[in-house]
Amino acid sequence: MTIKNKNRRQFLQHAALGAATAAFPGLVLANKGQVKSRATPGFNPDVEIAMTAREGYVPVLKSGPNTRVQKYYGKLIKGPKDTLQHLKGNYLGPIINYEKGQKVRIYFNNGLKEPSIIHWHGLHVPQKSDGHPMYTIQSGEKFVYEFEVMNRAGTSFYHSHTHELTAEQVYQGLAGIITVTDDEEKKIELPTGEYDIPFVLQDRTFNNRNQLQYLKGMHGRMSGFLGDTILVNGKPNVEFEVKSRAYRFRGLNGSNSRIYKLGWDDGTPLTAIGTDAGLLEKPETRPYIMLAPGERIDLWLDFSGRAVGTKLVMYSLPYTGAMPPMYEKMQKGKGGSSKGMGGGMMGGMGGMGMMGGGGLAQGAKFPIASFKVTEKVSDSPRLPKRLVKFDRLTERDVDNAHDPLPIAISMKPMRPMLNGKSYSMDRVLDFERVPLGSTKKIKIFHDHGMKKGEHGDDDEKMDMGGKKSGGMNMGGGMGGGMMFSMAHPIHLHGQQYQIISRKPGGMRLDEYETVKDGFIDSGWKDTVLVMPGEEIEIIKPFQDFKGFFLYHCHNLEHEDLGMMRQFYVY
Numbered sequence: 033m034t035i036k037n038k039n040r041r042q043f044l045q046h047a048a049l050g051a052a053t054a055a056f057p058g059l060v061l062a063n064k065g066q067v068k069s070r071a072t073p074g075f076n077p078d079v080e081i082a083m084t085a086r087e088g089y090v091p092v093l094k095s096g097p098n099t100r101v102q103k104y105y106g107k108l109i110k111g112p113k114d115t116l117q118h119l120k121g122n123y124l125g126p127i128i129n130y131e132k133g134q135k136v137r138i139y140f141n142n143g144l145k146e147p148s149i150i151h152w153h154g155l156h157v158p159q160k161s162d163g164h165p166m167y168t169i170q171s172g173e174k175f176v177y178e179f180e181v182m183n184r185a186g187t188s189f190y191h192s193h194t195h196e197l198t199a200e201q202v203y204q205g206l207a208g209i210i211t212v213t214d215d216e217e218k219k220i221e222l223p224t225g226e227y228d229i230p231f232v233l234q235d236r237t238f239n240n241r242n243q244l245q246y247l248k249g250m251h252g253r254m255s256g257f258l259g260d261t262i263l264v265n266g267k268p269n270v271e272f273e274v275k276s277r278a279y280r281f282r283g284l285n286g287s288n289s290r291i292y293k294l295g296w297d298d299g300t301p302l303t304a305i306g307t308d309a310g311l312l313e314k315p316e317t318r319p320y321i322m323l324a325p326g327e328r329i330d331l332w333l334d335f336s337g338r339a340v341g342t343k344l345v346m347y348s349l350p351y352t353g354a355m356p357p358m359y360e361k362m363q364k365g366k367g368g369s370s371k372g373m374g375g376g377m378m379g380g381m382g383g384m385g386m387m388g389g390g391g392l393a394q395g396a397k398f399p400i401a402s403f404k405v406t407e408k409v410s411d412s413p414r415l416p417k418r419l420v421k422f423d424r425l426t427e428r429d430v431d432n433a434h435d436p437l438p439i440a441i442s443m444k445p446m447r448p449m450l451n452g453k454s455y456s457m458d459r460v461l462d463f464e465r466v467p468l469g470s471t472k473k474i475k476i477f478h479d480h481g482m483k484k485g486e487h488g489d490d491d492e493k494m495d496m497g498g499k500k501s502g503g504m505n506m507g508g509g510m511g512g513g514m515m516f517s518m519a520h521p522i523h524l525h526g527q528q529y530q531i532i533s534r535k536p537g538g539m540r541l542d543e544y545e546t547v548k549d550g551f552i553d554s555g556w557k558d559t560v561l562v563m564p565g566e567e568i569e570i571i572k573p574f575q576d577f578k579g580f581f582l583y584h585c586h587n588l589e590h591e592d593l594g595m596m597r598q599f600y601v602y
């Protein structure tokens with residue numbers, strides 16, 4: 033990033049903050065657009081952490097020079113000893129282990145040479161502690177987060193959420209995993225300690241000096257970054273040595289845009305016990321599980337009965353249909369997984385400038401990690417039939433069953449959008465204002481049938497009211513945008529939601545067949561993969577906190593291109 037660019041970004045941020053204060057006087061802002069952020073007297077934290085983001089050099093690859101990364105360095109000031117688990121020689125930030133009910137204060141130090149802010153993806157926290165990009169701090173500044181852990185037991189994700197720099201900063205390493213435990217979880221016998229293992233999936237591309245290569249220019253931003261090297265917990269070619277018993281693996285897709293189709297090489301099905309930030313009511317077993325960026329899946333991997341020496345390989349199995357038709361066509365007959373398939377070449381073809389991003393195609397088959405049974409043990413916890421009590425949300429809980437809030441996905445060249453608009457820090461549409469305490473039905477769908485001028489990009493006067501959305505082309509329309517139609521993981525900040533329906537459409541049946549059994553829609557979610565043409569209905573409560581809560585595509589390149597909006601809870 034050039035200095036000029038950086039100053040412009042700072043200017044834009046401050047300008048946006050000014051406008052936000054004017055529009056929403058409730059925002060507490062200090063002079064000169066700087067956010068007031070101090071520890072609150074009277075808030076007595078159980079856990080206090082100092083978290084610094086700065087550059088570091090870590091041995092990511094097995095040989096050769098260390099890799100320059102951006103990394104979260106954590107220090108526990110107060111709280112249970114195991115609150116932070118440091119991963120040695122790793123770019124991932126420390127694992128943060130919380131207990132429901134804990135009061136937490138985090139001092140964030142920006143030791144980078146550029147702006148930054150942390151978001152706690154999955155945690156239900158006040159606006160001010162959510163890492164909204166309006167709170168982005170400059171190099172050398174500090175930000176204080178304070179919240180109570182209100183979440184039920186589950187797995188969450190923290191990462192940079194810096195305005196227009198999210199994708200690159202996460203790519204450089206600014207990410208980590210969060211666990212929350214509670215009494216209900218402790219009642220069931222799930223594997224703990226050394227049998228409870230993070231499983232963070234990311235893809236990267238390295239140059240011959242072991243340095244991270246990100247997208248150059250605009251190439252590949254529309255499809256999203258796809259690397260040629262798969263990392264698990266920050267390392268390539270990972271082999272887990274396991275005992276012949278059951279484990280809990282906390283899957284987190286921390287990739288910028290890669291979608292994994294998790295499955296065993298020998299066809300053994302996979303059992304899930306939890307999704308985004310919550311345990312399921314009961315385990316679900318599937319031939320494979322789709323995991324999109326931002327999603328988590330808690331897996332129950334049982335090696336009992338396996339002989340010592342057995343080796344199992346977890347793959348990302350092949351699938352099709354997630355990418356624009358043009359991209360898919362080009363992958364065909366090329367094997368789709370050769371390392372030499374550079375973004376430059378693909379970007380050049382067809383002059384679309386959107387196919388790039390590295391070697392390993394979206395949907396290619398590749399190994400993720402192997403598991404080697406190294407020790408026989410005689411007892412193993414049994415998979416519980418029931419996990420936790422689950423409050424199933426239905427249409428009876430919402431006040432807008434017949435008038436769902438729309439999240440319309442559309443793509444124009446270099447302009448992926450939601451509800452026909454790009455992100456703006458200080459704007460919300462009418463229907464994006466949601467009263468505190470309400471529970472809403474939300475419909476997420478593809479809207480590629482936009483006619484010129486129908487709902488213009490930045491014309492804020494042309495508000496698309498909730499009512500009007502009914503007139504939009506619901507999914508799979510063959511308008512001009514259809515050629516850009518691809519899968520988008522849609523993430524909503526704040527409280528978890530539930531998926532009440534998933535209707536396919538717009539994808540060829542044989543393609544849909546390659547993904548359709550891999551969606552676990554029965555649990556609490558904060559991110560949902562929306563395949564081309566699909567229409568998904570969710571129910572989401574907006575409780576406890578007023579303010580701005582983002583919703584966006586978790587393809588991080590899309591997010592930074594403006595595929596993000598926000599609700600204003602009032």
Ligand code: C2O
Nearest residue numbers: 151153326523582
């Ligand atoms: Cu994981 Cu708004 O992001």
Ligand code: CU
Nearest residue numbers: 152153154525
């Ligand atoms: Cu989030």
Ligand code: CU
Nearest residue numbers: 520585587590
């Ligand atoms: Cu997207």
